[in-house]
Amino acid sequence: MSVPDTATAFWITREAYGELRREPLASPEEGEVLVRALYSGISRGTESLVFNTRVPESEYARMRAPFQTGDFPTPVKYGYCSVGRVAKGPQTLRDKTVFCLYPHQDHYVVPADAVLPLPEQVPAHRAVLTANMETAINGVWDANPMLGERLCVVGAGVVGALVAYLCAQIPGVDVRLIDINPEREALAAQLGVSFCTPDEAPVDQDCVIHASGHPQGLRLGMGLLGNEGRLIEMSWFGKGDVALPLGGAFHSQRLTLKASQVGQLPAVLLPRWNYRRRLTLALSLLTDPRLDALISGESAFADFPAIAPQLFGPGSTALCHRIRYPMSSF
Structure with a gap:
């Protein structure tokens, strides 16, 4: 089987601008696989900060994606939600549909242990949610x-x-x-979850998990906690400061504010868990067809540079936007 000499990848080359670039593609060596991408997913929260060059300089090293190329702020090839088919590699993986924490690129070569075969009950088009599910698992672990x-x-x-x-x-x-968007009630209903807008939010909560990406959401969450309540912060704000009302009930009610970030496993799980086990769990939790409601749109890879400013813009209401790759001739 012939291997293409080049691959095409999405690069952020300056603030709020991306383009497709051709780059050399090496033949896989022993212990490596060649993957032909079928889909990739856009993790809009983090990728919006990267696209708009809002990664703080202090976080340049810590926020690198596993197969990132280039450095923040730009030019950088960034992403971590790729689903593809193994075109060449060990016989145990050949022709398998796999997930990989790889940027938006049509063909790529990685170590064989960097890909995970999809469970039979998880279709490729839904597996782009794997990295987001992994983040959610970590948040639930931290919230306990x-x-x-x-x-x-x-x-x-x-x-x-x-x-x-x-x-x-x-x-x-x-x-x-x-959520401030009442249209998200339909999404919540699809997932079997009760929904409300901020003005309807219940108080005296034992735990609040914040994932809106906006400071006012964090402030709202703190106001919903009861005595000894805990708030788990899952948003990453990038550059800029966030003001919090710590002069109110924060001290008198002994509230707790804790960060959750998928880059580290909770310390209590480290003796028995590793990143691969967590990623395997994330894949196994994507069998529910209701989760397709989280895919809000799909575009061809060739159109990615044109739609990126809108997807990553401040007014975007996209959930997970899926990128579709053309069929390969090999």
Whole structure:
């Protein structure tokens, strides 16, 4: 089987601008696989910050994606939601549909242990949610919701919706998904989660998980907590400061504010868990067809540079936007 000499990848080459670039593609060596991309997913929260060059300089090293090329702010090839078919590699993986934490690119070569075969019940078009599901799992682990707790998730984007979806499956946990966009009620209903707008949000909550990406969402979440309540912050704000009302009930009610970030496993799980086990779990949780509601659109790879400014712009209401790659001739 012949291997293409070049691949095409999406690069962010300056603030709020991306383009497709051709680059050399090496033949896979022993222990490597050649993957032909079928789909990639846009993780809009983090990728919006990268596209708009809002990654703080202090986080340049920590926020690198596993197969990122280039450096922040630009030029950079960034992304981590690729689904493809193994065209060449070990016999155990040949022709398998796999997930890889790879940027938006039509063909790529990676170590064989960097790809995970999809479970039979998980279609390729839904597997682009794997990285978001992995983030949601980590958020639920960090929140540690207990039987009978009252819990709110602020922000009905992909990660927030997935967190609410997972928490709602814990017996006795009363979950509310909160968003300023009332149209997200239909999404919540599809996922089997109760929904409300901020003015309807319940108070005296045991736990609030914030995933809106906006400071006002974080402030709302803090105001919903009851005594000894805990807030799990899943948003990454990038550059800029966030003002919080710490002069009110924060001290008197002994509230807790804790960060959750998918780049690290919770310390309590480290003796038995690693990143591959967590990613395998994320894939296994994508069998539910209702999760297709989180895919809000699809575009051809060739159109990605033209639509990127709108997808990553401040007024975007996209959830997970899926990129479709052309069929290969090899």
